[in-house]
Amino acid sequence: MKRLLATSALLTAVATAGFAQDLTPMTDEERALFRAEVRSYLLDNPEVIMQAVEVLQTREAEKQAKADFDLVAQNADALFDDGYSYVGGNPYGDIVLVEFLDYRCGYCRRAHSEVAELLETDGNIKLIVKELPILGDGSVLASRFAVAVKQLAGGDSYKAIGDALMSFQGDITLPALRRLGSTFGLDMEAIEARMDSEDVTAEIAQTRALAGALAINGTPTFVMQDELLRGYLPLQQMQAIVSDKRG
Structure with missing residues (x-):
């Protein structure tokens, strides 16, 4: 009005x-x-x-779309080749999808299964995951845990933990994360020590800085090739964008 x-x-x-x-x-x-x-x-x-x-x-x-295209181009290296973000799907796919997520975000949880289905049914999409905890201390704790798992146990364990965090019910606390990590056979003593390390702090800080440069203020936010997509997108809409990108 x-x-x-x-x-x-x-x-x-x-x-x-x-x-x-x-x-x-x-x-x-x-x-x-x-x-x-x-x-x-x-x-x-x-x-x-x-x-x-x-x-x-x-x-x-x-005007916003034009500005977003410019932002993606200006930050391409940090988006697509930062050297630390998790890479899933098909690492050699012809389409690159970057997702900024928060494990406590309801729309991220809703998008999670649809992104997984997109990757599985298409088979030619590379996924890059960016940790962007913006919903309080629980989000930061979950993100530190996930990044520490990735740094110490590798991408497969990171994906498994990420899937579990997206469906986790209840408050995210250190005791809860200990129990979760133990179910995956992780060395929780090492993980906990890593969670507060400078390496984990730096990775999350760099992603926050990138989000700031891209004027991202919410999750999920996606980058599909050269296009910034703000907010949750249903599977059919993502499929349509993929088809459009391929021409």
Whole structure:
């Protein structure tokens, strides 16, 4: 509603200014009469306002998309070749999908199974996972745990732990993570020591910095090839984007 009112006011002002250029000089009485006529026209033809709103929204979306394409290009190395992020799916796939996630994010959990299905059914997509804990201490703890597992036990263990964290019920605490790690046969003493290490801290900090550079303020956020996709996307929409990228 605020956008609608603002657009209406802007439309009136622009129309008034535009005609004023042709009719100047106008007296105060003439200007008041003209404004009243414009107002009357808009009230009689409110669809004009809605059309203006649609045009404004389209232009804003196009402007945002262009800015996002530029951001991806400017940060390509950090996105696609940082040297530490987990790589899954097909490492040699013709499509690269980057996901910024938080294990406590409801939409990340919803997207998790759909991303897995996309990778399985397509077979030619490379997945890069970026840890972006933004939902409090529990998210940070889970992310530190997952990164420590990756650094010490490798990608397969990281994926298994990541899958488990995405379906984990209850509060994420250190005792809960100990129990979870033990079910996967992990050396939890070593994992816990690693969780507070500079290596884990640096990895998460670098991903946060990258997210800031990309103006990412929520999870999940995806990058598909050259395109930044903000928010949850259903499987069919992701499949359509993949098809479009392949031409």
